[in-house]
Amino acid sequence: MTTHTLLSDPQEVIGKQWSEHQSPEQAKILGLARDALLFVSATGQRYRFEDFRKSLESGARAPGTFEQPRDGLTNLEERLNRTEGFFTKLRDEADSTGEKELIQVILDTLHFISSTGQHSAFSEYLEHVEAGAPPYAIASFDTKEEAEAWLGNQPSPPVSANVLIANDYHDVLHNRETNIRRLPRNHDLEYYLAELKHEEPPVATASFASLEEAKAWLKAQPEPARWAWVSIAGEFYLAAYHPNINHRALYPLSMAKGYEVEPDEP
Structure with missing residues (x-):
């Protein structure tokens, strides 16, 4: 071990x-x-x-x-x-x-x-x-620069955790022997969306004409569900809520393309 x-x-x-x-x-x-x-x-x-x-x-x-x-x-x-x-x-x-x-x-x-x-x-x-929520994340940032500044200022950085950067998942990698700190992109969300699509086929709980309209709706919810399917301009999105970091996001289901779960054998 x-x-x-x-x-x-x-x-x-x-x-x-x-x-x-x-x-x-x-x-x-x-x-x-x-x-x-x-x-x-x-x-x-x-x-x-x-x-x-x-x-x-x-x-x-x-x-x-x-x-x-x-x-x-x-x-x-x-x-x-x-x-x-x-x-x-x-x-x-x-x-x-x-x-x-x-x-x-x-x-x-x-x-x-x-x-x-x-x-x-x-x-x-x-x-x-x-709740079967999206992959757990410990922080959220608008830009890579903000995330790198945060990681650089941590006296004891986390290791092997997820953070969100512009709603994309990244690993927090830290080696305390060398003090190397990195934030590589990962595809945990894509795999999650593909599996969720397989297990919970999308049925929209709400529909919106634009992304801005959907964002305003999600922001106005006092305490959203951890996840819910919504339709935006005819496309499915996952409306997600990360309460531990007070973050709300709309993830397009199209991200799962290429990560589809193999169908169960009869």
């Missing part, structure tokens, strides 16, 4: 526990563990998490303070506790050292979220996942 696969390798353990006939409770526990690992990765906290684990190994005080769950988050705290109990038992019963290590990463992830006061952020991320 390398630092680059630290948050992905433990998914194998979760997959082995998943079964068609599992109880609803176990499905919730395994799903929460899966999403906890994805949350730390999607929010660009891999280096921060590595440092957290080193502090645990050295016996030093873990960074951050425990968050007292506010109204509406008590249920999440209970789910985290049940998930921790499940994987603690699984670790203690594991046969191999390798499997124990992978399970420990899951347990450390749950502890990391709680001890660094991220209940609210994790709860919002879970809502994002459950």
Whole structure:
């Protein structure tokens, strides 16, 4: 397990526990563990998490303070506790050292979220996942210059997270050994749109004559849906809302051309 696969390798353990006939409770526990690992990765906290684990190994005080769950988050705290109990038992019963290590990463992830006061952020991320929303982004910029200035000013930049630049998805890449910082374009949105088109064929919830009219409509919504199909001048768009960065966007479905999902075999 390398630092680059630290948050992905433990998914194998979760997959082995998943079964068609599992109880609803176990499905919730395994799903929460899966999403906890994805949350730390999607929010660009891999280096921060590595440092957290080193502090645990050295016996030093873990960074951050425990968050007292506010109204509406008590249920999440209970789910985290049940998930921790499940994987603690699984670790203690594991046969191999390798499997124990992978399970420990899951347990450390749950502890990391709680001890660094991220209940609210994790709860919002879970809502994002459950809604089937577009790929998670941690920031939005109008221009590449603005994004590069932001990245250059970060004392501890995120790593392997998404940001939006003029509504295009870019990776935040950072190597803290060399301090190289880059923002390459990625195609996560195109793949997402192609898959969404396959799973939720477009049916417009609203129609507009122009892009400007659609933008005004989306801006006027007090709290839009995470995503909805709309029609603009006869073309389908995805109206998306990213509440964690307070960003609203209209993504043309035409972006998915060339990224179509293969139809299921009969």
